[in-house]
Amino acid sequence: MTKAEPKIQPFNIVIIGQSNRLQYEALLFAASFVATNPDFLGRFFVAMPQPGPLWPDDPSIKSAYVIELIKEFGAEILPFESRHFGQSYPYGNKIEALAALPEGEPFVFFDTDTLILDDLTEVPFDFDRPAASMRVEGTWPKLELYGPGYSEIWKSLYDRFGLDFESSLDLSQPDEYWRRYLYFNAGFFYYKCPKIFGDLFAEYAMSIKTDPPEPLICQSLNPWLDQVALPLVIHKLGGGRDALPDGYLDGNYSCHYRLLPMLYARESDKAVTLLEDISAPNRIKKVLKQYEPIKRFVYQGKGERARNMFDREDLPRREQMIRQRLKKNGLWLR
Structure with a gap:
């Protein structure tokens, strides 16, 4: 892989900041980011869920010193409200935080347990075609004896949202092998507008959570809900497994x-x-x-x-x- 020419289009970076483990990971992320991207033209947000009905325990970073350090590394603290998930499903933070980002501005979300290793402006993002992490194992669905297979389970989700299932398949992979089906890790994802992406992500995730299609009845959605909804969102918005070349994120430029x-x-x-x-x-x-x-x-x-x-x-x-x-x-x- 050769280094690409730096992209001119500015974009924003967002991670989640919370109390306990994530505050230390956020500090590491921020320090790695500023070390490798000192002249970054976009904005860097640490999105922080606020206490409310869905968070009986205050999830925000309590240490003023930690917040001060994070800000020293160029981060903007971005409070957001939890409307759908909260403490019962903290992975939903990555969905709900998108509503607080500047609308219409390209963004890249990273899981907080990530280090940035090199200049992100050299990554050939096409913000019109969303993508997410392909560093993934076949963690979902878990097939039951005599239960529905991969095709039946995934097709029921595409049908639920009026999406073309066949065009999502990797036909180089065998039928009923998990890699044939569009599946991502949610360790990073990006798009040209956080509102469009976030609204769709929340809609799909809540529909699956509250009324799963019948083939999903025996499937666990905790903690997999975000990774079940994510490929559907990316497919709907015209992205896919080939939208970002290999070797950049989860490679030479970032480490999840x-x-x-x-x-x-x-x-x-x-x-x-x-x-x-x-x-x-x-x-x-x-x-x-x-x-x-x-x-x-x-x-x-x-x-x-x-x-x-x-x-x-x-x-x-x-x-x-x-x-x-x-x-x-x-x-x-x-």
């Missing part, structure tokens, strides 16, 4: 690490070096060492031990196998 043990076990040297560089300044360390996984893996050396257990050129095929090996060696913290 999910958990610190997984970062050290499987991610690139570039990601590990950046993590340790941005965690080193004392004013950052003062905050990050309060979070046990960062304290143990970054500052006390468990990360190096976890890294030495795996060959990045020959990793286990399934993520669960990596997790099990880490747990067996006492290196699993979350």
